[in-house]
Amino acid sequence: MDKNFQVVGIGNAIVDVLAKVDDDFIETHNLVKGTMNLIDAERALYLSGQIKDAAIRSGGSAGNTIAAMAGLGAKTAFFGKLADDEMGKQYFDDMNALGVHFPTKVIKEGEPTARSIIAITPDGERTMNTYLGACTEIGPEDMDEPVIRTSQVVYFEGYLWDPPRAKEALYDAAKIAHAEGGKVALTLSDVFCIERYREEFKELITSKTVDIVLANENELLSLYETDDFDKALDALLNDCSMAAVTRSEKGAIIIENGQIMKCEPFVIETVLDATGAGDMFAAGYLYGISNSLEMKEAGRLGCLLASKVIQVIGPRLEESLIEIARAEGFDL
Numbered sequence: 326m327d328k329n330f331q332v333v334g335i336g337n338a339i340v341d342v343l344a345k346v347d348d349d350f351i352e353t354h355n356l357v358k359g360t361m362n363l364i365d366a367e368r369a370l371y372l373s374g375q376i377k378d379a380a381i382r383s384g385g386s387a388g389n390t391i392a393a394m395a396g397l398g399a400k401t402a403f404f405g406k407l408a409d410d411e412m413g414k415q416y417f418d419d420m421n422a423l424g425v426h427f428p429t430k431v432i433k434e435g436e437p438t439a440r441s442i443i444a445i446t447p448d449g450e451r452t453m454n455t456y457l458g459a460c461t462e463i464g465p466e467d468m469d470e471p472v473i474r475t476s477q478v479v480y481f482e483g484y485l486w487d488p489p490r491a492k493e494a495l496y497d498a499a500k501i502a503h504a505e506g507g508k509v510a511l512t513l514s515d516v517f518c519i520e521r522y523r524e525e526f527k528e529l530i531t532s533k534t535v536d537i538v539l540a541n542e543n544e545l546l547s548l549y550e551t552d553d554f555d556k557a558l559d560a561l562l563n564d565c566s567m568a569a570v571t572r573s574e575k576g577a578i579i580i581e582n583g584q585i586m587k588c589e590p591f592v593i594e595t596v597l598d599a600t601g602a603g604d605m606f607a608a609g610y611l612y613g614i615s616n617s618l619e620m621k622e623a624g625r626l627g628c629l630l631a632s633k634v635i636q637v638i639g640p641r642l643e644e645s646l647i648e649i650a651r652a653e654g655f656d657l
């Protein structure tokens with residue numbers, strides 16, 4: 326069957342509040358560098374008062390990936406819960422301007438649009454403090470069935486295990502997608518998130534609810550509770566037929582039907598802000614999958630886009646992604 330959409334992303338729709346901090350900030354506020362911490366409204370207010378010169382950008386992990394795929398010219402859709410407020414409107418307008426089909430109903434009353442206060446340390450690492458707000462309301466009623474049925478890939482974030490009714494929605498979405506020959510992809514999101522939901526994520530993979538797994542190196546180690554990368558990779562190889570593992574400055578590894586392929590990184594001078602590296606990689610990789618590129622080329626496109634986003638503040642790129650890809654020989 327012909328599909329209308331290459332990918333539909335499902336994720337927490339979050340506005341990023343990005344600020345440079347010194348290393349003391351991480352210690353003073355009891356944070357673990359490089360992780361995503363869930364916070365309440367009060368702490369969000371408090372932390373907002375502790376940062377200076379913040380940049381405000383549309384974010385959210387799957388949202389960033391979908392925005393980038395749309396920028397590459399892919400037909401995309403996104404489900405994510407926003408409130409009826411200024412931040413929500415800005416988020417919707419950003420997606421709309423990129424041509425992303427975004428049918429999720431906004432919440433008229435209740436909590437505001439989600440925000441993440443992102444502390445960027447001098448090494449370029451990002452530490453996120455996320456107030457989920459309106460995102461906690463996503464549920465099965467937000468799974469637009471015709472969109473899922475007509476998407477090649479349904480892509481969702483592990484972060485969706487935090488809102489209470491999202492997992493139910495995702496199982497529904499996976500069932501619909503599989504009935505129509507679509508694929509389901511999951512990013513493991515974050516080490517703390519895996520610590521909260523390890524067995525459920527493993528079940529998603531071993532039950533084949535998920536066909537494609539994306540993770541960074543630490544997330545892979547955490548999933549299989551080992552310090553041995555090769556051992557973790559073997560376990561993943563055994564559990565699923567398609568996967569991508571990102572390894573920061575070491576590039577990425579692609580798994581396809583029992584084969585392991587290495588994608589070299591694009592060498593850059595300095596990392597300004599790591600925010601969105603994994604999401605950009607996912608965009609290139611999923612673009613490749615849904616356009617039948619060779620898997621290694623899909624991974625190379627992911628590495629290319631990721632290397633660009635870590636040289637700017639925030640998770641999205643202003644430049645034309647098509648031009649970026651063409652300059653490296655991709656036929657887009």
Ligand SMILES: Nc1ncnc2c1ncn2[C@@H]1O[C@H](COP(=O)(O)OP(=O)(O)OP(=O)(O)O)[C@@H](O)[C@H]1O
Nearest residue numbers: 541571572573574576577590599601602603628631
């Ligand atoms: N220092 C670097 N130099 C070149 N490329 C990099 C560097 N860091 C990251 N990348 C690129 O970005 C991709 C994703 O990076 P990484 O493994 O750090 O993801 P991540 O931890 O999920 O990132 P984040 O969660 O901050 O978005 C890597 O596969 C690589 O291609």
Ligand SMILES: [Mg+2]
Nearest residue numbers: 514541603604
């Ligand atoms: Mg990541």
